[in-house]
Structures are given as C-alpha cells and as structure tokens.
Amino acid sequence: MGSLKFLLLAVIFLITINQPTTAVDVTYDGRAIKIDGERRIIISGSIHYPRSTPEMWPSLIKKAKEGGLNAIETYVFWNAHEPLYRQYDFSGSNDLIKFLKLIQDEGLYALLRIGPYVCAEWNFGGFPVWLKSIPNMTFRTQNDAFMYEMKNFTTKIVDMVKQENLFASEGGPIILAQIENEYGNIMSSYGNAGKSYINWCANFAETLDIGVPWIMCQQSDAPASMINTCNGYYCDQFWPNNKNVPKMWTENWSGWYKDWGGADPHRTTEDLAFAVGRFYQYGGSLQNYYMYHGGTNFGRTAGGPYITTAYDYDAPLNEYGDLNQPKWGHLKQLHSLLMSMEKVLTYGEVSNTDYGSMMSVNTQTTVIAKKLPKEAQEKLHYKLEWKWRAEHFEHLKAPIKDISHLKGVTFANHLIDQKLATNDTSDYLWYMTSVDINEDDPIWGEEVTLQVNCNCHVLHAFFNGKHIGTKWVKNGQYSFVFEGSAKPKRGTNSISLLSVTVGLPNYGAYFDKVQNGILGPVKLVAPNSIEKDLSSNEWAYKVGLNGLERDLQDVDAKKKRKWHPNIPFGRMFVWYKTTFRTPKGKDPIVLDLWGLGKGNAWVNGHDIGRYWPSFLAQEDGCSSFCDYRGNYHASKCLTNCGKPSQRWYHVPRSFLKDEDNTLVLFEEFGGNPKLVSVQTVNAEKAFAHAYEGNTLELSCHERPISKINFASFGNLNGTHGVLAKGSCHAPNSLSVVEKACIGKEKCSIDISEEAFGLRGCKSSQKRLAVEVEC
Ligand SMILES: *[C@@H]1O[C@H](CO)[C@@H](O)[C@H](O)[C@H]1NC(C)=O
Ligand SMILES: *[C@@H]1O[C@H](CO)[C@@H](O)[C@H](O)[C@H]1NC(C)=O
Ligand SMILES: *[C@@H]1O[C@H](CO)[C@@H](O)[C@H](O)[C@H]1NC(C)=O
Ligand SMILES: *[C@@H]1O[C@H](CO)[C@@H](O)[C@H](O)[C@H]1NC(C)=O
Ligand SMILES: CC(=O)N[C@H]1CO[C@H](CO)[C@@H](O)[C@@H]1O
Secondary structure, eight states, rough: OOOHHHHHHHHHHHHHHSSSHHHEEEEOOSSSSTTTTEEEOEEEEEOOOSSTTTTTTTHHHHHHHTTTOSEEEEEEOOHHHHBBBOOOOOOOOOOOOHHHHHHHHHHOEEEEEEEEEOTTTTTGGGGGGGGGGSSTOOSSSSOOHHHHHHHHHHHHHHHHHTTOOBBBGTSSSSEEEEOSSSSGTGGGGGGGHHHHHHHHHHHHHTTTOOOSSSSEEETTTTTTTEEEEEEEETTTTTOOEEETTTTEEEEEESSOOOBBBOOBBBOOOHHHHHHHHHHHHHEEEEEEEEEEEEOOOOTTOOOBBBBOOOOOOTTSBBBTSOTTTTTHHHHHHHHHHHHHHHHHHHHHHGSSSSSHHHHHHHHEEEEEOBBOTTSEEESSSSSSOOOOEEETTSSSSSSSGGGGTTTTTESSOOOOOOHHHHHHSSSEEEEEEEEEOTSSSSSTTTTTTEEEEEEEEEEEETTTTTEEEEEEEESSSOEEEEEEOOOOOSHHHHHHHEOOSSSSSSOSSGGOOOOOEEEEEEEOOTTTTEEOOOOOOOOOEEESSSSTTTTTTOTTTTOOOOSSSOSSSSSEEEEHHHHHHOOOOOOOOEOTTOOOEEEEEEEEEEEEEEEOOBBOSSHHHBBSOOOOOOOTTOOOOBBBSSSSOOEEEEEEGOOOSEEEEEEEEEEESSOOOOOOOEEEEEOOOEEEEEEEEEEEEEOOOOOOOOOEEEEEEEEEEESSSSOOSSSBBOHHHHHHHHHTTTOOSEEEEOHHHHHTOOOSSOSEEEEEEEEEEE
C-alpha cells in the first residue's frame, strides 16, 4: 500500500512538472500589447540563432536581458531548416526550439517572425533554391505552387512550436508571430495577385490558431486580423492602418550591414537612443532593435550578393557577442527609464507627454567602455606551418566530349541559370564548351576576343587550359561583359568558364526570377568583326570544387591525402592547410586573413565562410568625426575606408578542440598564407565624453580600469575629429578621473565645475572627455 502511495505521488509530481507554465493572455488595443490585461512596453532585440552557436546563445540572451530588453526577436530561416525537399535540419545552431526555450528560461518574451520570406541579408532571402524546380513556381504572390510550400513549412514550424508549448497562449514566451515580411514595399509590382496573396497570408495565418496576435511589417493595407508594424531608422511618425492596434516598430536598424568593397557603417548611440525615446513618446509601445546581436554569416548563408560574413551591424552586442559600448550601456539606461514610465507611456495621453524630458534621456547618460578589437589584438607567438595542394582540373584542357565520364558532369545545348544547375550546393559552377577552328574558318589565325555576357559575381575564364582573365564588380552592378583575348589553335579549342556566386540576392520584387551565372551571349570576336556565337553550343556543366569532392576540408575523413610542403604564393586555386593551438582564456578568437585574396575557410571542418580581404573598402566617404545630428543614413559615419572590408573572421570557441586545430583554406585569387594569424580579441580602450551636469560612467566589464590615457574637463577642441584640450581645461582633470576609476571595474564621475575645480570658464559647452584602458 505504502509503495503504491509513493508511486501515485511520483506520478502526480511528474504530471505537475510537465505541465506547461501558466498560459498568458496576449491581446492589444490602440495603445499597447496587453499581457493578462495589462498594457506593456515591449523592448525587444533581434538575435538570429543561426548567426551564432548554441554555446553563445545563453550569454547573448543574458546580456540582452541585462541591457534592459524584455523580448528577443528572431526570424525563422527556411533554407537552413529544409535544405533539401522535406529533409529537415533543426540541429546545432538551427535548433530553433532550444533557442526559444533559452529565451523562456531568462524570463523574456519572444517575437517569432516566421516569414517564411526573411530578407535579412540571408542567402536567397531564406528560400530554399529547390523551390525553383517545382513547376510554375513564382515566389510571394498568388501562386498555388508557392502558397502550398509556404503553407507546408509555416505549418511545420507552428506545429513544432505548439508541441513544445512555446506560444504564450500555452504558457510559452512567444507573444507575437509574423507572417510574410515587408511585402508592402514590393506589392505593387505583383498587381492584383499581390493583394490576393497578402489576404491569403492573413487568412492562412488565422487558421493556424496560435492564440497570440499576428503581425505584418511594412504592410499599410494589412487585413484587419493582422497588426501592421513599421521598419526603419525612425518610426515616430508611423501610425498603423487601424486605430485599434498598437504602434509597433519591428525593425529599428541599430546600424547597417556591410558589403565586400564597403566601409564599416556606424549609427551613433545618440541618434539611436533619440529615435527610440521619440518613438515611445509618440505613443509607440513595442520596438525591436534590428540587430541587437548581428553575429556571423557562417558557411554560405550570407545573402547579397556581396554581403560579408561579419554581420556585426554596429549592434549593441558586437559580432563576437561582447558589449558594443557606449551603445549597450547607454540604451540600458534608456530602457530602465522607459520601463519606469511604463504606465505613463501606455495609459497617459500621448499628446501631453513632455517632449523635452524625453530629449534629455538622450543627452544625460553616457556610459562607455569601448572594445576595439581591430586595433589591439595580440598575435600568437609561434609561426604557422603550411602545406598545400592544387585544386585539380581534369577538365580544363580536354574537349568536352572527353569529359563526360567525369563525376557530376551534365550537358545542355544552352546556358543554364547557375542556381538551378547547382541547386545552390556550391558557389562554383564550370561552364565548358569546345569550338573547332580550321584553316578555312574566317577567324583562323586571328587573335580573338572571348566575350561573356554574365550576371556573375566573379568570373574566371580559361582558353585551352590557360587562364585569360578574371572579372568581378565593385559598384553593385552584377551583370557585366567579360572580355579576354586568346589565340585559337587548329582543331578543337576548349573554353572553360568558372562562374562564382557570392551570396544569392535576398530582396526586391521577383528576385527569384533573376538568372545567375552566364546569361549569354558567349562569343568569339575577331578583329575583322567576324563573330562566332557559342551560346547554343553544347555546354558541359560541373558543380563545385574538386577539393570538396575529396573532402579536403574534412579533418576527420579517413582517406589519407597528400599535402605538399613549400607552399606557392600568389597562385590561384590552391588549397592550404595548417594547424594551430587554441588560444587560452575566454576572449573571442578571430583569423586575421590579411594577405589572402578570396576564398573560403574551414576550422576543424566547420565552415567559417567566405573570405575576401583583398577587397578594399572605398577610399572616400569616411570621417574620423561623426556628427550625429540630423537623420541617419547608412553612408553616414563610415570608418575603415581604403582598408580590407573584412580582415578578421570569427571562429567561435566551440569550433575548437583543446589542443591542435586544423585550418583549411581554399584560395581562389592567390595570396600569401604566411601573413595569416590566429588572434584573440582582448584589448580594450574606452573613450567617453559627456556635458556638464551629467554623470559619466565608465566600465571595463569584469576587468579593472588600468590606465587613463586622456582626461580633460573644459571646452574641448573637437574641430579635427579627435577631442583635444581646448582653451579652457581643468588642470587636475587627469587626477580626478584617476582617483575615481583606476583599479575599479566601474566608476562614475559627476561633471561639474566644483568636482574639477574649474573657475572662470565662460563656455556653455563644457564637457569631460576621457580615454581609458582596461
Ligand atoms: C535540385 O533539387 C530538386 C529538388 O530536390 C531536384 O528536383 C532537382 O533535380 C535538383 N537539381 C539538380 C540540378 O540537382
Ligand atoms: C502551370 O501553369 C499553367 C498555366 O497556368 C497550367 O496550364 C499548368 O497546368 C500548370 N502546371 C502545373 C504543374 O501546375
Ligand atoms: C507537407 O507536405 C507533405 C508531403 O511532402 C505532406 O505529407 C504534409 O501533409 C504537408 N503538410 C501540410 C501542412 O500541408
Ligand atoms: C584645435 O586643434 C587644432 C589642432 O588639432 C588646432 O589647430 C586649433 O588651433 C585648436 N583650436 C583651439 C581653439 O585650441
Ligand atoms: C525596407 C528595407 O530595406 N528593409 C530592410 C531593413 O533592414 C533589414 C535588415 O538590414 C532588412 O532585412 C530589411 O529588408
């Protein structure tokens, strides 16, 4: 009897702990989202789970919470989850459910933007390329094939989330979900079919019965069951299309992304904080930082074309997950202020709120401790030993009839869309053809020009096995005509063109219809203007790199492969390999790939992504001084002009082993791997300034402030971009700051004439500027 009772108790206990936490009622009115009937201010930040690792997630979410957020937003990435038709991947960094549970564990809300179109600077906007092989497919419009697949995937995600009780209606963290994404921006291009489609989206979403509201961003005509929300740098002047729904801002761009060939964008903290303050003041009740943590486009996930793997976004948490100061700290203070005013903001009259007091949120607080990874990194004190292999081209010289036996070679009498030929399994596609030229041919004996009309991101051309040129673009125009000269020999000449994608486009009406790779015509043009059009020749296609077929990147592969010593420099299409020790400590690890051209890197078989350090950012448009006044735009406040767009490549610590690690590079353009090094991001310098009457807070985050490099209270001289002493300066500035801060992890200094003993300085623009080292 006794033991039965025990069993019964145990069963009851089990039932209790498996029961979902209490369901929460999420509704809304014209002022705010209401949670269990209470109007709430929601301050959210975007963290995209596949742009970091599960090992990083807990600390990212914790830092978001410490930064004053009460919600995390993510898109759902269809092509990451269904890379092959009906074959799903929810493992590792694709573990959406785990990510949502971690958000719940921190007690935060979640916003789930399913899309499934996401844009997001993500490859093909999140669509799997296999969708293109379904007959009659047109994306994002009234199209049965598309709507069927969209419904299939969206239903799958909603079912998975429901199964785990993750909607608030089931006791989970998700308070809002999104269907489609910024469709309003492009809808007019689809005519009536676009309008029917968006109505279908709304009806379909309703049928999923998730128990929390659905949103549609940038959809000014959103059907009544959907809440229309705003995306942009500023949304204070936005109003939803229905006065019974709250004013919500789903993408507040905390910075901007970076292209190969682009400089580093920065959105100043002042401007961002001002925009947020103003939004809530004008009746806003939910806003989301896009991004709060940008992270990294590992593997081939970057969209574009030409988006870098670093997706730092100048977000409050930097690419590696460390605090980006002063942004993180300043926003934290703003958030706590907003939260303290939750009732006022969601119940008070919008028009009566005092604009002036909000403005002061913007200027009163300045917290600083800037991590400057790029300038102060420590090199490891040993040399990397390199080995190499050539990428093997059996097919390069042979007439195409002789290569049909090669693995994966297919034929067609026309030029094929690159993404269809590869199913986007690789950046690389060979287009090969042969042309017979004899003495009686009108172009015989001439030096000819090979003309290739393409929509290529990079093109390499070979004539009879000889490299005759490489072309790519610098100005955002991805269609170009390649021209290279060659002297045909008598008989069969072979033409091999390697077209390389650098991220498929992710934005615009009908972006799915744009053909990639070689479009044609492909011609030989002789000096006497006689042309040979080769476009309808027989073409042989081969997808991918030979080295990947041989698993050169896979360190655990059983096959023994030969790697040679005495590496070549500046040679195209070479594989390099080395081993390195894991740097000690907890600091983030990066590869400094300066010296290399373009290619791809793997560490212990993990795909770090594309690299292209030889692509320099534009020379012009940067300024050392950033004037935050006026409206922000992505080309304002740029840095890093004339330097490699991306020199450092993040290697998450979870990719590393305790001891030796293998780094494999595929170098496409030619470079010098001897210049490559493994570095940690550790040095910190902090720079801060604030005006009289404020408190300046400095912090080094779990490290003591070791040195004050500069301190001045007075009318600083900022005319040349760097703040320097002005005509009035408190002589004891340095000692006051040293006394308050040295040896401490955090310090705060009241900025006043008394504190610094400054008398008789007439300027009304007095401020304190400090540079510290952590
Ligand atoms: C691409 O994938 C689709 C769907 O799995 C398949 O039908 C098609 O044959 C594939 N194309 C190539 C070139 O492999
Ligand atoms: C494709 O569309 C055409 C024209 O709308 C239609 O006749 C055909 O049946 C469709 N094919 C499939 C497989 O749906
Ligand atoms: C998704 O497609 C599969 C077939 O591939 C089918 O079994 C399943 O029922 C579909 N799901 C929905 C919700 O349509
Ligand atoms: C400000 O600094 C610049 C040099 O950086 C100097 O030329 C200028 O005279 C200074 N102005 C004042 C008011 O000190
Ligand atoms: C309208 C627009 O450009 N929206 C973009 C805003 O920025 C995010 C992130 O960069 C993109 O995903 C949107 O497409």
